[in-house]
Amino acid sequence: MITSSKLKSVDFYRKIPRDLTEASVSGAGLSIIAALSMMFLFGMELSNYLATSTSTSVIVDKSSDGDFLRIDFNISFPTLSCEFASVDVSDVLGTNRLNITKTVRKFSIDSHMRPVGSEFHSGPAATDIKHDVEVDEESTEGSVPLSGSNFDKYAHQHSILVVNFFAPWCYWSQRLKPSWEKAAKIIRERYDPEMDGRILLGKVDCTQEGDLCRRNHIQGYPSIRIFRKGSDVRNDHGHHDHESYYGDRDTDSLVKTMENLVESMPSESRKLALEDKSNATGEHAKRPAPSSGGCRVEGYVRVKKVPGNLIISARSDAHSFDASQMNMSHVIHHLSFGRKISPRVMSDVKRLIPYVGINHDRLNGRSFINTRDLGGNVTIEHYLQVVKTEVITRKDHKLFEEYEYTAHSSLAHSLHIPVVKFHLELSPMQVLITENQKSFSHFITNVCAIIGGVFTVAGILDSILHNTFRIMKKVEIGKNF
Structure with missing residues (x-):
């Protein structure tokens, strides 16, 4: 049976009777400074532990949405009639879809882009x-x-x-x-x-x-x-x-x-x-017939994930157009790629990674106007480079995936009927943003290191100060004698 005397023999923290210890002003000051230092460093370590950190990598696209990409758009053309407005899609693989109507809606608008009447229905095309x-x-x-x-x-x-x-x-x-x-x-x-x-x-x-x-x-x-x-x-x-x-x-x-x-x-x-x-x-x-001279085209199309074009123009198989009188000026209210992201999810992502989503719809609200100074036959082209971004949070939970893009636009004279053309370049790579997991044991270890380190350093400084003052006193006493 282990007696209390044997148990006391393994005590690492043997106590010195209080009567044998001596308090000093310098020791009290260092104790206060050490306590404040411990609190400050503990707060810094806790803040770092609670803060979110991420790592970014570029990998081959492993999209979960298949081989097709959805493009949502809402564009107003003040001088293009809904009667002939056509949405076309083409790509390098030979896809060529003309006058898409199933997922596209058209509304007549006036020169100030205000809606005039209800939705404009083109009816079956006359082939x-x-x-x-x-x-x-x-x-x-x-x-x-x-x-x-x-x-x-x-x-x-x-x-x-x-x-x-x-x-x-x-x-x-x-x-x-x-x-x-x-x-x-x-x-x-x-x-x-x-x-x-x-x-x-x-x-x-x-x-x-x-x-x-x-x-x-x-x-x-x-x-x-x-x-x-x-x-x-x-x-x-x-x-x-x-x-x-x-x-x-x-x-x-x-x-x-x-x-x-x-x-x-x-x-x-x-x-x-x-x-x-x-x-x-x-x-x-x-x-x-269209009740005004402008048209708002909205809806979505699905395109293959290869270089291609989204084209909006005046098209008819039984009408001619005066290219010099065609004006393809437009205002892009919305243009985005991929699935729609709810405001709540986007808000959560913004709190996690503030810079994500900045380029998700970068053309929104921008106007592209062909002034009379440029004359007719002006085609407006937008060159878009699209990259997928995926965010993975702790415990390997996928928060969301979205497509961001850069855009460069130009106005150029054309020999043919002017159009609005979006050149699409889809990157085969994707950006992967992963939230880094933090170890609680590492946090506890750092806290112990802070407390022990500050306590030890303060003890060394107190010993130095105490011995210095004692030597100074001895020297002063020796001089008096």
Whole structure:
């Protein structure tokens, strides 16, 4: 059995009776300084232990989102009509998708980028519009030439005014002209403008009547517009509510369309039956025309993770465009890559790593304007380099992954129809940010080292001071004797 005397023999901290110790002013001062030093160093060590530290490395992309990348965008074009606005995607592997509509929405906007009306629906694309095969070059003109001075007069004089806005140099306008004039002549014979007045076919040369064409937001040639008496002129800024015709352009189809328009005019009791008939004869080819000259394009596309392009332009398989009059100025409200990150997750990441996410949407809110000084045919190009960033927190928990990008933009003259082009360069590497784990045992060891070290150093200094004062006293006593 171990006695208390044997147990006391292994005491490392043997006690000196208090009567044998001597307190000093210098010792008290050093004790206070040592205590304050211990508290200060302990606080520094605790702060360092609680602080977040990360390590950054570059590795081969090991994306969990597969071989495709999502691009979200919201871009306003003050001078591009929704009627022809097209979103296209291409890449170096040969992918070439034109006029994407499934995941893209378009809204008409005015010159101040304010929304005008509801969502603009383009309808099914006309891939093969029919024209007359035989052209009668000697046919007389049947449509009425319209200008800015007489347009409103004819629009109010007739219940229905159908207008062909054309350009003489346009190939499609040239193909439409014989059919249009022949159909106009037939309609004039059936519905005499002087006696009947229910319908009239007119034409506007946009190279001569630029202001009139701009007022009706004509950007592609030919554009066939349908104006109805009593609903064609709106009270706000003189804009027109009207329809556009996108159907076949042969004489028979045009005449049939005009007949359907006339038949839709009787009383409400026959309206439903006539609507069913008109739908069966090509009414789907008529859709509301854009109510303003601008367009906001928003939505998303998925692209392969290879170099490619996202292109927004005016596109049509049956219209021509005057490149010198096209202006692709735009404002990027939002452009980002990858999955959408919730504000809460982004806030957590910002607290952990403040600099992450700065380049996630760096083009947001930026404007790219083609001034008149640059002239026409100006293509605006954005060169984007996209890199994935992944953040892994303690215990190997993936907090989030996002794509950041750098952007360089330029305006350049083009020989073709001007476009807005985003050149995409996706890096095969990714940035991996890992939160470093800190050992609690290491923290305790450092705290003990601080306490023991400060206590030891203070004890050495106290011993030096005490011995120095004692020697000085002895010297002083020796001098007195």
